[in-house]
Amino acid sequence: MTEAGRAARKPRADAARNRERVLEAANVVFNAGGPEASLEAVARQAGVGIGTLYRHFPTRQALFEAVYRREVQNLAELAEQLLADRSAALSPVEALRRWMRSNVAFIATKKGMSAALTQAALAPPELMANSVDRLTQALGGLMARAIEAGEIRADIEPLDLLRGLVGLCYAHDRPGWQENVLRMVDVLVDGLRREPEQPAPNHR
Incomplete structure (x- = not known):
């Protein structure tokens, strides 16, 4: 050269x-x-x-969108990595839990951007729609693997679970809210676990 x-x-x-x-x-x-x-x-x-x-x-909006896209990309890549990890140390339900916990930091960044950049909305509609699609697809892959393994129930849609996670984050605004939400994420994931079938009651 x-x-x-x-x-x-x-x-x-x-x-x-x-x-x-x-x-x-x-x-x-x-x-x-x-x-x-x-x-x-x-x-x-x-x-x-x-x-x-x-x-x-x-512009502030340009930085906002770049950070937003970068974080969505990171979460999509994390889902791929977790799906590829077949080690015994990380069960499908724990992979799902790890991904959902990572989302809390992403939502915290969005909340901080909204306050710092004084945006009327968290993201332009087309950016938000694309991000929701990517995150729902990533979550759906992790859920499908956990369902196939018999570790979680199969009657919950990925978008519903994602909405529940976002709702938890935006319901908390006090200092230390992320720690509180992470505890609730654990409760949410544990609530998805498939319970063993109970024997039919004896009506003698």
């Missing part, structure tokens, strides 16, 4: 790293929420100047 080629590649690599640092920082800052969840706070967390942030994300 020529010197000119190496010089051209380095700025692109640096720019890609800066963009990823901004997205990671935004996730942390928005997850924490509160009045400090500003774009300036994101830049500080990422260790870049505010100008660098705006070069990658010229």
